[in-house]
Amino acid sequence: MTQLLGTQSPAAVGGNEGCFEIASVGSGVKDLAKGDWIIMRSTGFGTWRTHTLATEQDVLKIDNKEGLTPIQVGTVSVNPCTAYRMLRDFETLKEGDWFIQNGANSGVGRAAIQLGKMWGYRSINVIRDRPDAEATEKMKQELYALGATKVVTESELMDRSFGERVKEWTSSGPHRVKLGLNCVGGKPTSALIKCLSQSGHLVTYGGMSKQPVNLPTGLLIFKDLKFSGFWVSRWSDAHPVEKKKCVDEILEYTRLGLFKDVPVETVQWDWDTPESVLKEAVQGTLSGFRAGKGVLVYGDT
Structure with missing residues (x-):
């Protein structure tokens, strides 16, 4: 029945x-x-x-x-396997390499943080702004406890100075932001794309904002970025x-x-x-x- x-x-x-x-x-x-x-x-x-x-x-x-x-x-x-395959199948990440993701507090995001930490990857994790600063900080600390390297809000990501912050975080060695994981779309994802290093790869597995992923022509040509979709089913x-x-x-x-x-x-x-x-x-x-x-x-x- x-x-x-x-x-x-x-x-x-x-x-x-x-x-x-x-x-x-x-x-x-x-x-x-x-x-x-x-x-x-x-x-x-x-x-x-x-x-x-x-x-x-x-x-x-x-x-x-x-x-x-x-x-x-x-x-x-579903969620853990999605994170596993995206971290393993699209780019060869080495210990110390970075990835950036939005929806970082989702099931996929939490799994990616933990798997990445175990495998020696560093992560920049984007979450939506909460109604108040206390709730936002609580969520950030929750993700840091899972192994996140950096946690930022969408408003921080959208700030014009954010690219310089990423350069500062990644400037201590040869490691680059080689992979981006996207489940949002829209303008925040356009800002995330700009954080990818030369020949970086954005993998889209969701569209929570119901907005398209806009591919900047200049970044396609001059940074040779790659874009893929992934459906774990x-x-x-x-x-x-x-x-x-x-x-x-x-x-x-x-x-x-x-x-x-x-x-x-x-x-x-x-x-x-x-x-x-x-x-x-x-x-x-x-x-x-x-x-x-x-x-x-x-x-x-």
């Missing part, structure tokens, strides 16, 4: 990520057993449900669930083996206490949960300045 949201008639089950526990297996199943934890091999399966039937080919087994929570496993395959579907390796590595970091999962806002979903509660939770993901990633929790998890 499955609850469907947002349509007048049954259409599809939403959700690309989640952690399931196997309740039973068929007699022909060899590599999975009751009690195993699994995630979906491919996107579009539909994880906003209490139960489902699946084949062995539909799922990826979590080989070692000790020391992990279902929420950590259920949130690993397409990457995951095309590389299931690499997805498994990526998930396993991040979960091992989590198990060792080296990687902190993103803050979450949980919504309990039981058989008698009113549909209005679920709709409100989904609608809340569209608002700004949320305390954490929305997660639906079924049963006693």
